[in-house]
Amino acid sequence: MIKVENLHKTYGKNEVLKGISTEIKEKEVIAVIGPSGSGKSTFLRCINRLEEPTSGEISVGGTVITEKNVMKVRENLGMVFQHFHLFPHKTVLENLIYAPMKVKGISKAEAVKTAEDLLRKVGLFEKRNDYPNRLSGGQKQRVAIARALAMNPTVMLFDEPTSALDPEMVKEVLAVMKNLAESGMTMIIVTHEMGFAREVAARILFLEGGQLVEDSSPEEFFSTPKSARAKEFLEKVL
Numbered sequence: 001m002i003k004v005e006n007l008h009k010t011y012g013k014n015e016v017l018k019g020i021s022t023e024i025k026e027k028e029v030i031a032v033i034g035p036s037g038s039g040k041s042t043f044l045r046c047i048n049r050l051e052e053p054t055s056g057e058i059s060v061g062g063t064v065i066t067e068k069n070v071m072k073v074r075e076n077l078g079m080v081f082q083h084f085h086l087f088p089h090k091t092v093l094e095n096l097i098y099a100p101m102k103v104k105g106i107s108k109a110e111a112v113k114t115a116e117d118l119l120r121k122v123g124l125f126e127k128r129n130d131y132p133n134r135l136s137g138g139q140k141q142r143v144a145i146a147r148a149l150a151m152n153p154t155v156m157l158f159d160e161p162t163s164a165l166d167p168e169m170v171k172e173v174l175a176v177m178k179n180l181a182e183s184g185m186t187m188i189i190v191t192h193e194m195g196f197a198r199e200v201a202a203r204i205l206f207l208e209g210g211q212l213v214e215d216s217s218p219e220e221f222f223s224t225p226k227s228a229r230a231k232e233f234l235e236k237v238l
């Protein structure tokens with residue numbers, strides 16, 4: 001579904017990604033973990049070209065992403081950020097119908113129906129006519145997830161979706177993500193939530209210093225990490 005080949009990203013003299021290669025299969029749920037500054041967000045942002053790779057190749061569904069087709073490919077990649085990025089002057093429902101109507105040309109009636117179904121799924125149907133500033137952080141993030149899903153993406157990318165939330169809000173967002181994973185969505189999640197990664201992910205990608213140090217199952221990674229670097233990291237965070 002997604003193939004990353006020898007991905008490099010450099011900011012000035014700072015080589016942030018040093019040749020990452022991996023493949024993500026359809027319906028796979030991947031947790032990307034690693035120390036702060038290891039390149040996790042940059043890796044994710046290169047996949048949908050929010051950052052332009054310095055070199056290397058990324059393909060989605062067999063299509064190599066180029067400058068020309070990036071907008072089209074991006075339509076299939078839903079993205080959820082740490083800081084929700086909702087439109088503040090649109091209601092919850094309007095936030096969900098805007099892009100499907102504008103980008104995909106879907107009729108308003110159809111967009112509203114999809115939006116309402118998604119809001120029910122994330123438990124926020126009752127809030128559909130509220131503005132984002134009336135919502136808690138956890139509710140905003142659930143709206144952001146529903147909004148990304150409204151584009152009917154084939155892959156969902158999450159960049160530390162719970163890092164900006166108060167602890168009591170984290171659970172409700174992780175529950176929505178877990179449901180999504182169980183529904184068969186292909187997901188790549190940059191996260192510091194080790195419990196969630198262990199429980200929900202099929203594979204862990206451990207990055208350090210811009211390198212993919214380990215690519216293993218959660219069982220293997222959390223109980224018997226192969227590298228000294230992963231061992232050291234886990235000793236600090238668990």
Ligand SMILES: Nc1ncnc2c1ncn2[C@@H]1O[C@H](COP(=O)(O)OP(=O)(O)OP(=O)(O)O)[C@@H](O)[C@H]1O
Pocket residue numbers: 011014016034035036037038039040041042043
């Ligand atoms: N736009 C940018 N311009 C210059 N340097 C950048 C930019 N974005 C990221 N970096 C640098 O790239 C490195 C990796 O950053 P990145 O955000 O990918 O790490 P991360 O593993 O996601 O960290 P964290 O867990 O703290 O979010 C850091 O040294 C960061 O300062």
